[in-house]
Amino acid sequence: MAIAREHELHKRRSGRNIGLAVVLVGFIALVFGLTIAKVQSGATLQAYDHSYRPALDPDHPRFQQR
Amino acid sequence: MSDIRADFSGPSVAEAGFGDYIALLKPRVMSLVVFTALVGLLVAPGSLHPIEALAAIIFIALGGGASGALNMWWDADIDRVMKRTANRPIPAGRVAPDEAMALGVALSGFAVIMLWLATNALAGALLAFTIFFYAVIYTMWLKRATPQNIVIGGAAGAFPPMIGWVAVTGSVSIEAALMFMLIFMWTPPHFWALALFMKSDYHKARVPMLTVTHGRKATRAHILVYTVALVPFALLAGVTSIGGPVYLALAVGLNLLFLMGAVSIWRRSEAAAQEDGYRAEKRFFRFSLIYLFAHFMAFLLEAALARLPAYAEFAASFSLLGGA
Numbered sequence: 001m002a003i004a005r006e007h008e009l010h011k012r013r014s015g016r017n018i019g020l021a022v023v024l025v026g027f028i029a030l031v032f033g034l035t036i037a038k039v040q041s042g043a044t045l046q047a048y049d050h051s052y053r054p055a056l057d058p059d060h061p062r063f064q065q066r
Numbered sequence: 067m068s069d070i071r072a073d074f075s076g077p078s079v080a081e082a083g084f085g086d087y088i089a090l091l092k093p094r095v096m097s098l099v100v101f102t103a104l105v106g107l108l109v110a111p112g113s114l115h116p117i118e119a120l121a122a123i124i125f126i127a128l129g130g131g132a133s134g135a136l137n138m139w140w141d142a143d144i145d146r147v148m149k150r151t152a153n154r155p156i157p158a159g160r161v162a163p164d165e166a167m168a169l170g171v172a173l174s175g176f177a178v179i180m181l182w183l184a185t186n187a188l189a190g191a192l193l194a195f196t197i198f199f200y201a202v203i204y205t206m207w208l209k210r211a212t213p214q215n216i217v218i219g220g221a222a223g224a225f226p227p228m229i230g231w232v233a234v235t236g237s238v239s240i241e242a243a244l245m246f247m248l249i250f251m252w253t254p255p256h257f258w259a260l261a262l263f264m265k266s267d268y269h270k271a272r273v274p275m276l277t278v279t280h281g282r283k284a285t286r287a288h289i290l291v292y293t294v295a296l297v298p299f300a301l302l303a304g305v306t307s308i309g310g311p312v313y314l315a316l317a318v319g320l321n322l323l324f325l326m327g328a329v330s331i332w333r334r335s336e337a338a339a340q341e342d343g344y345r346a347e348k349r350f351f352r353f354s355l356i357y358l359f360a361h362f363m364a365f366l367l368e369a370a371l372a373r374l375p376a377y378a379e380f381a382a383s384f385s386l387l388g389g390a
Contacts, residue, residue, distance in 0.1 A: 009081055012081055012082070012083040013081070015083050015084045015085075016082070016083060016084045016087075018084070019084030019087075020084070030117075030120070030121055030124065033117040033120075033121075034117055034118065034121050034183075034184055036117070037115035037116075037117040037118050038118075040115070041115055
C-alpha cells in the first residue's frame, strides 16, 4: 500500500524540512571550520597542563620567550 | 490493493514554506549589509582567518535579517494596508505574527553570540545595538512618530561596515566612523528621491513621510541639505588609511555629480517634475545607488593597491587622519 502525496502542503513541509536540514548542516560545517581556524591561530599557546612549568612563567629565570 | 489517499480537497491551507522565512529576513536589505560589512572587514588593518571572516559576514547578515523579521512582526498592521507590502508573509497569512517574532528574537541572540565567539565582544555588542536600534528605536518608536524616520533608520543600515571593521581590529576608529557616516548621510537623499516619484500609500498607513507631512518642496530642500552634509564625510574618508589618491579622485567626481543632481532637484517645481515624469528624481535615485557602491568599491580598490609597495608609499602621503 502506498500513501499518495497529493497536497501542495506536503511539498511546502518537505521544502521547509530540506531547507532547515541544509541550514543545520551548513552551521555544523561552519562551526567545525571555525574550530579548526581558532585552534590553528592559537597553535603557539601552551598551558601548564597539571604541573607548573617554569619555562612558561614570565617571572621565572628559566622563562623562555617565544 | 488500493492506494490510501489523503484527501485535501478543501481550500489551500496557509502554511509557511521555507521561502517565507527567508522573506522575513529581508534578503535584499541583507545583500547591502553583506557588501558593506565585507568592505569594512577587508579594508581594516590586520586580517581574520578566511573562515572567521566568512562566519563574521554570515552572522552580521543574520543579525540584519533578524531585525528585519522583528520589523515585519511589528509593522504587520501597516504592511497589510499598503499595496507594496501586503504580500509579505505575515499580512498574507503565511507566517503567524508570534512565529515571526520568535524567529527574530532567537536569530538576534544567536547571531550576536556567534559573532562574539567568532570574532570579538565589541563586534557582537555593536551587532546587538544595531538590531536594537532598528527593531526598537526605529521600528517601534520613531517610524510612526516623526517624518525624520528615514534619517534615524539610516543609522541601522550604516553600522555593518563598522561591525566588519571592528570584527578585525577589535576597536572603532575614524575610518569606521566615516564609513558609517557615508551611509548614514546618504540614506535620506536616496529615499526621499524615491519618495518623490513613487506614489506610495504611506498616508493610508499613517506613517509620517516627509513628502506628506512637509510637502514636496520641503523634501526637495531636505535632499539638498543632506547631500551637502554628506560630501565632507565622503571626501574626509579619502585622507584616512582607507582612502588614497584613487579614492579621492573618484569621490570628487561622484560627489560633484551627486551635488549637481541634488541642486537640480531642489530647483525644480513639482509641475515641471510631473511634466517629464520625474526624470531628474529618477536619475538622482539611480545615481545614488552607483554613488554608494562606487565609494565602497573604491575603498576595496585602495586596499588592493596598497599591497603594491610603491603605491602604498605614495598613498601614505594622502593619509592625514587616523592611520589605523
